[in-house]
Amino acid sequence: EIVLTQSPGTLSLSPGERATLSCRASQSVNNNYLVWYQQKPGQAPRLLIYDASSRATGIPDRFSGSGSGTDFTLTISRLEPEDFAVYYCQQYGSSLLTFGPGTKVDIK
Amino acid sequence: ITLRESGPTLVKPTQTLTLTCTFSGFSLSTSGVGVGWIRQPPGKALEWLALIYWDDDKRYSPSLKSRLTITKDTSKNQVVLTMTNMDPVDTATYYCVYRGGLNWFDSWGQGTLVTVSS
Numbered sequence: 556e557i558v559l560t561q562s563p564g565t566l567s568l569s570p571g572e573r574a575t576l577s578c579r580a581s582q583s584v585n586n587n588y589l590v591w592y593q594q595k596p597g598q599a600p601r602l603l604i605y606d607a608s609s610r611a612t613g614i615p616d617r618f619s620g621s622g623s624g625t626d627f628t629l630t631i632s633r634l635e636p637e638d639f640a641v642y643y644c645q646q647y648g649s650s651l652l653t654f655g656p657g658t659k660v661d662i663k
Numbered sequence: 664i665t666l667r668e669s670g671p672t673l674v675k676p677t678q679t680l681t682l683t684c685t686f687s688g689f690s691l692s693t694s695g696v697g698v699g700w701i702r703q704p705p706g707k708a709l710e711w712l713a714l715i716y717w718d719d720d721k722r723y724s725p726s727l728k729s730r731l732t733i734t735k736d737t738s739k740n741q742v743v744l745t746m747t748n749m750d751p752v753d754t755a756t757y758y759c760v761y762r763g764g765l766n767w768f769d770s771w772g773q774g775t776l777v778t779v780s781s
Contacts, residue, residue, distance in 0.1 A: 556725075588765060588766075588767075590767040592709075599758055599771035599772065599773060599774055600709065600758075600768075600771060601771075602767065602768065602769045605764075605765075605767050605769075606765075611769060612769075643708065643709055645709070645711075645767065647765055647766035647767055650722060651724065651725060652711040652714075652724075652766055653711070654708055654709040654710065654711065655708070656708045657708050
């Protein structure tokens with residue numbers, strides 16, 4: 556089983572600031588098959604990034620994904636008020652799909 | 664694409680949970696398509712449970728495999744998940760999800776909260 560660790564657990568920032576979220580895998584993720592989701596309170600998660608760096612349909616370009624192997628990053632270039640939420644990574648490089656514990660981005 | 668979960672909101676310990684996902688906007692007979700289940704205990708992270716593919720291939724989380732069964736009814740556009748021997752730790756919101764390409768999920772149902780309590 557590939558264990559995903561996300562850091563930090565909570566990121567306190569102000570609107571307009573840059574957010575950098577980390578997702579680290581316990582072993583290399585095949586083909587960099589990693590996605591990022593955003594979840595707001597009371598809502599289902601929303602797909603942001605797939606294949607580590609490809610934006611899903613309708614996702615603003617302030618969201619970007621990067622990384623390979625075991626280290627992946629989600630960057631939000633300039634936080635908008637609607638971006639304060641919890642972010643999860645998920646790997647699909649193995650048949651056992653696993654999620655990270657999440658990073659909460661809250662307003663400073 | 665829309666997905667909607669239905670089933671009991673309260674089950675007793677040791678009972679079997681049956682959840683139905685009714686979907687529209689795609690066919691589960693189309694090559695490459697899959698429907699899965701993911702759960703989220705209150706205030707906690709997401710956990711993948713099961714996935715069924717267009718060709719009836721099925722995959723389960725190893726930690727829960729002995730308790731889970733996933734089936735599909737293509738004619739009704741439904742996928743059913745059963746989980747046996749429910750326990751209070753299984754209290755969670757259960758989501759039905761659509762897999763359109765590889766094993767990531769770009770459409771989610773609204774989720775249904777299932778509470779396990781006597």
